[in-house]
Amino acid sequence: MAVTQTHATDENASIESLSDREIRALTEVMSTLDDQGAVADNPSLYEVVSSSGKSYAVDLGGDEPRCTCADHLHRGKVCKHIHRVMFATGIRHIPADFDQDELDDQLGEHITEGQPRIAMTDGGVAAPQPSSERKDPRDDYILIGVDADGAHHIYRTKDEHILVVEEGTVAQNYDLETTHKSVNDWIDFVQSRVDGGFETQHLYKTARGALMGAI
Numbered sequence: 001m002a003v004t005q006t007h008a009t010d011e012n013a014s015i016e017s018l019s020d021r022e023i024r025a026l027t028e029v030m031s032t033l034d035d036q037g038a039v040a041d042n043p044s045l046y047e048v049v050s051s052s053g054k055s056y057a058v059d060l061g062g063d064e065p066r067c068t069c070a071d072h073l074h075r076g077k078v079c080k081h082i083h084r085v086m087f088a089t090g091i092r093h094i095p096a097d098f099d100q101d102e103l104d105d106q107l108g109e110h111i112t113e114g115q116p117r118i119a120m121t122d123g124g125v126a127a128p129q130p131s132s133e134r135k136d137p138r139d140d141y142i143l144i145g146v147d148a149d150g151a152h153h154i155y156r157t158k159d160e161h162i163l164v165v166e167e168g169t170v171a172q173n174y175d176l177e178t179t180h181k182s183v184n185d186w187i188d189f190v191q192s193r194v195d196g197g198f199e200t201q202h203l204y205k206t207a208r209g210a211l212m213g214a215i
Contacts, residue, residue, distance in 0.1 A: 015095045021071075022168070025083035027102050032088040035112045043113070043159045046089075048081040058085045060163075065170050078169050090141050091154060092168055093119030113158050114140040144187065144203045148196030155183055155203070162186050 018026075029051040039045040044061025058081050059066045065086075066072065071079040086092040088108040096119055108116040144153040144162075152165040162183070164172035176182060183203070191197035 015098050018095065018098075021077065021080045022083045022087075025080040025087055026094065026098065026107065027104055028080065029104055029106065030081075030084055031106055031110055032085055032108070033110050034089075035110075046085045048084055056081045058082055060085065060091075060170055061173065063171070063173060083168065086168065086170075088116055089114030090117040091163065091165065091170075093117045095119060142203060144183070145190070145198035145201035147190060147193075148199050150199075153186070153190065153198075155186075 031049040033039060033047040033049070034043075034045075037047060039047045039057070042059075042061070044059055046058045046060070048056045048058055048067075050056075056067055056069045058068075060082075065078065065082045067079050067081045069079050069081055071077050072082065083092070084107075087094060088111050090108075091114070094103070094116060098118075100118075103116075108114075140156070140158055141163075142155040142157060144155055146152055150166070151171065154163040154165060155161075156163055160176040162172075162174040162176060163170050164174075174181075174186070176186070187203070
């Protein structure tokens with residue numbers, strides 16, 4: 001299991017803030033796949049296989065994440081399988097005070113896009129760690145910033161999507177390509193909102209319109 005330490009801040013980056021489902025997502029034996037079978041051709045679809053051999057499909061492509069398990073379908077909960085995918089791909093950061101010896105050894109092992117990340121709570125900035133499997137040198141998920149409501153705005157580079165994550169759930173999912181927008185446009189949009197822009201920002205524009213990390 002390759003776990004990257006990053007200085008990306010997370011207001012809830014504490015083991016005390018984790019729910020039982022989130023803890024189980026980190027510690028139980030599960031495999032998360034993004035390049036095999038029915039999920040191979042869909043960048044937002046993942047297969048999670050439990051220790052019992054049962055397989056569940058997790059889809060992060062809609063306005064809200066979905067899973068085929070009973071906990072999500074019948075109880076309407078953000079289940080451990082959804083949390084597992086978000087931790088395994090780095091969308092969610094693992095709290096800095098979480099005992100790494102308790103992490104499942106397979107966390108992120110079969111993921112080709114993204115990797116697990118440990119959140120450091122020292123107030124630093126996101127540290128890009130390119131995936132060796134990708135020709136694109138950028139990180140799979142880049143934190144743009146945290147807005148006034150505490151939502152995390154994340155740039156998913158592999159398919160040019162903006163994910164707005166609220167309390168561990170993908171609340172909004174925007175496709176930049178289909179709307180002919182750029183990350184620069186998204187930053188301008190958030191900063192111009194009447195309810196406040198970014199409280200903390202990790203990705204900025206240069207004068208030439210290119211993106212750069214916060215210093």
